[in-house]
Amino acid sequence: MVPLLTLTELLQAIATSSQLLHPPTLHFLDSSTSDTAAGSALISYDEVQKHTSAEDCWVIINGYVYDVTDFLQLHPGGVQAIVAQAGKDASKLFTMLHPPDALGTLPTEYCLGPVDPETLPAQEEEELSEAEQLRQEARENMPPAENMVMVQDFEDWAQKVLSETAWAYYRSAADEEMSEFLAALVDGARRFVLTMALVAFTENRDALRRYFFRPRILQKNSTEGITETTFMGIPTSVPIFISPAAMAKLGHPLGEVNLTKAAGECGIVQMVGASNSLETIVMLMKLIDISANASCGLEEMFEAKREDQSLIYQLYLNKDRAASETLIQKVEKLGAKAIVFTVDVMWQSKRTMDVRAKLPSPAEAAAAAAAPAPASVSHAISGYQDYNLTWSDLAFIRLLKKNTKLPIIVKGVQSVEDVQLCADHGVQGVILSNHGGRQADYSPAPIDILYEVRSLRPELFDKVEIMIDGGIRTGADAVKALALGAKAVGIGRPALYANGTHGEEGVKRVINIFQEEIASTMRNIGVSKIQDLKPEMVGPAGPWVGRNRPPYVP
Numbered sequence: 386m387v388p389l390l391t392l393t394e395l396l397q398a399i400a401t402s403s404q405l406l407h408p409p410t411l412h413f414l415d416s417s418t419s420d421t422a423a424g425s426a427l428i429s430y431d432e433v434q435k436h437t438s439a440e441d442c443w444v445i446i447n448g449y450v451y452d453v454t455d456f457l458q459l460h461p462g463g464v465q466a467i468v469a470q471a472g473k474d475a476s477k478l479f480t481m482l483h484p485p486d487a488l489g490t491l492p493t494e495y496c497l498g499p500v501d502p503e504t505l506p507a508q509e510e511e512e513l514s515e516a517e518q519l520r521q522e523a524r525e526n527m528p529p530a531e532n533m534v535m536v537q538d539f540e541d542w543a544q545k546v547l548s549e550t551a552w553a554y555y556r557s558a559a560d561e562e563m564s565e566f567l568a569a570l571v572d573g574a575r576r577f578v579l580t581m582a583l584v585a586f587t588e589n590r591d592a593l594r595r596y597f598f599r600p601r602i603l604q605k606n607s608t609e610g611i612t613e614t615t616f617m618g619i620p621t622s623v624p625i626f627i628s629p630a631a632m633a634k635l636g637h638p639l640g641e642v643n644l645t646k647a648a649g650e651c652g653i654v655q656m657v658g659a660s661n662s663l664e665t666i667v668m669l670m671k672l673i674d675i676s677a678n679a680s681c682g683l684e685e686m687f688e689a690k691r692e693d694q695s696l697i698y699q700l701y702l703n704k705d706r707a708a709s710e711t712l713i714q715k716v717e718k719l720g721a722k723a724i725v726f727t728v729d730v731m732w733q734s735k736r737t738m739d740v741r742a743k744l745p746s747p748a749e750a751a752a753a754a755a756a757p758a759p760a761s762v763s764h765a766i767s768g769y770q771d772y773n774l775t776w777s778d779l780a781f782i783r784l785l786k787k788n789t790k791l792p793i794i795v796k797g798v799q800s801v802e803d804v805q806l807c808a809d810h811g812v813q814g815v816i817l818s819n820h821g822g823r824q825a826d827y828s829p830a831p832i833d834i835l836y837e838v839r840s841l842r843p844e845l846f847d848k849v850e851i852m853i854d855g856g857i858r859t860g861a862d863a864v865k866a867l868a869l870g871a872k873a874v875g876i877g878r879p880a881l882y883a884n885g886t887h888g889e890e891g892v893k894r895v896i897n898i899f900q901e902e903i904a905s906t907m908r909n910i911g912v913s914k915i916q917d918l919k920p921e922m923v924g925p926a927g928p929w930v931g932r933n934r935p936p937y938v939p
């Protein structure tokens with residue numbers, strides 16, 4: 386549940402962004418609710434104001450009044466999230482957090498009719514809290530996207546301008562997180578505190594910093610198309626892809642569509658997420674017996690893409706295989722180029738910063754105690770997601786292969802043995818990933834897993850395409866992974882942060898920075914096309930002698 390202050394902050398941060406507050410669209414008029422809504426008499430604001438409790442809860446969204454009393458217990462964001470809006474116009478908040486068709490998941494009779502616009506109170510200017518003022522000032526002083534020099538610059542600004550909720554959700558990682566104090570020490574005296582700071586999230590970056598190049602000199606340089614390549618049979622202008630990530634709308638009201646447009650303009654692949662929110666909606670639609678075909682923002686992303694642009698769909702498998710089957714058929718029809726099947730969310734993890742940000746104040750806790758107990762998000766999610774997948778039954782691979790001609794990529798592989806098993810079971814690609822350090826704490830850094838595969842089982846690179854993501858923030862990071870054999874590398878948070886600071890322009894700038902840095906790194910180590918990058922150009926820091934010498938060095 387979001388504390389009230391945080392939601393206000395969230396709205397304010399967004400309201401100060403330049404491209405904002407496009408008028409709310411009446412999406413549900415296209416859906417089955419239109420008959421009910423269109424024919425109804427106007428409802429006065431005074432009438433709406435009479436229904437402000439958990440036992441009798443009305444809200445206004447996009448000009449229409451909804452009685453959501455029976456939906457409260459099913460709401461994945463919790464009962465209180467809606468009750469806090471009871472009797473009010475929740476349009477802005479709703480639009481910011483939900484895919485447009487979320488309303489279409491409600492039974493038609495919940496829509497009571499249009500609100501009488503004459504009776505709506507004038508919008509009052511809300512007084513800004515100190516934190517909100519700081520965020521607003523920071524946004525006013527933020528340089529334009531083209532002045533961002535490093536990908537890290539976007540993260541630094543995101544921390545200053547994003548709402549507490551958005552920052553906590555994006556940045557959070559599993560369990561043990563370094564304090565700011567430790568983080569500062571890490572910058573100054575990294576080696577000294579390393580043993581205290583070995584958590585998955587920080588290790589993803591630290592591990593990348595332990596690999597160095599062996600540049601070659603006097604190699605002919607080319608100027609054109611130096612970063613162009615293909616992965617999974619898809620051409621890409623740079624071997625970077627946008628990893629699937631939920632809730633881009635927390636950072637910018639246009640959400641994932643910004644990422645799709647930026648990826649299209651820059652000629653790279655986006656993996657569109659079956660975000661928790663969208664998947665949960667599918668689960669809810671089943672609970673309230675509405676067709677899964679009525680879902681979600683997926684079409685929006687496919688509509689926003691260019692004709693020649695490639696999107697890959699990311700799936701969490703549903704216990705109800707029929708729901709997954711429908712989804713796979715749908716995305717295949719929409720034109721997805723492959724299916725990414727995420728397997729590293731085997732259980733809900735504790736995302737520490739996110740949990741802290743949502744802790745209610747004492748007053749909110751007291752108010753919540755008076756309301757019926759919410760169905761928790763983790764409960765809601767475990768209601769549909771299959772956590773009991775095993776290699777021995779292989780149900781998921783069989784299901785996917787039976788239902789689609791699309792190549793299958795398994796995301797979240799974290800050991801050499803499992804790369805081998807994926808290859809044995811006929812998947813075409815794997816993404817070495819620990820979910821950006823958000824699932825199992827102390828899971829290995831993807832670059833180290835890649836190094837292990839290269840050192841121990843180099844033949845696996847010919848059996849299955851290997852990609853990685855986690856902590857990739859510079860062109861040099863990407864080139865190290867590509868030289869070790871990765872076909873492409875994914876970025877998660879960098880795209881979300883840049884979307885939150887500068888929207889589509891920010892995401893494009895992030896991709897351009899990667900392109901510039903990859904090209905420059907390649908030229909400086911004596912390589913002029915991706916295919917010429919070789920494992921022996923990269924290895925652990927220090928002289929390659931004795932036990933430090935990589936086994937693949939000729």
Ligand code: HEM
Pocket residue numbers: 386387444446451453460461462463466467470475478479482483487488490491661662663665666669743762
């Ligand atoms: C009717 C008015 C609604 C209001 C005012 C509302 C409000 C909210 C708020 C404030 C949150 C953020 C909660 C948090 O992060 O702490 C949220 C989350 C969410 N809502 Fe709604 N909501 C409404 C309807 C719906 C509907 C119809 C659906 C579709 C089934 C839906 C699905 C979700 C989902 C999936 C989340 C994210 C849960 C998560 O992953 O954390 N909501 N909602």
Ligand SMILES: Cc1cc2nc3c(=O)[nH]c(=O)nc-3n(C[C@H](O)[C@H](O)[C@H](O)COP(=O)(O)O)c2cc1C
Pocket residue numbers: 554555556589628629630631658659660661699727796818819820821822823854855856857875876877878879881
């Ligand atoms: C806010 C956020 C939401 C994410 N949501 C998903 C998701 O829905 N599905 C998925 O497979 N991975 C998800 N991930 C993991 C990313 O796909 C990716 O593995 C990770 O972010 C890479 O690490 P990086 O953020 O350091 O680049 C998410 C990551 C973040 C930060």
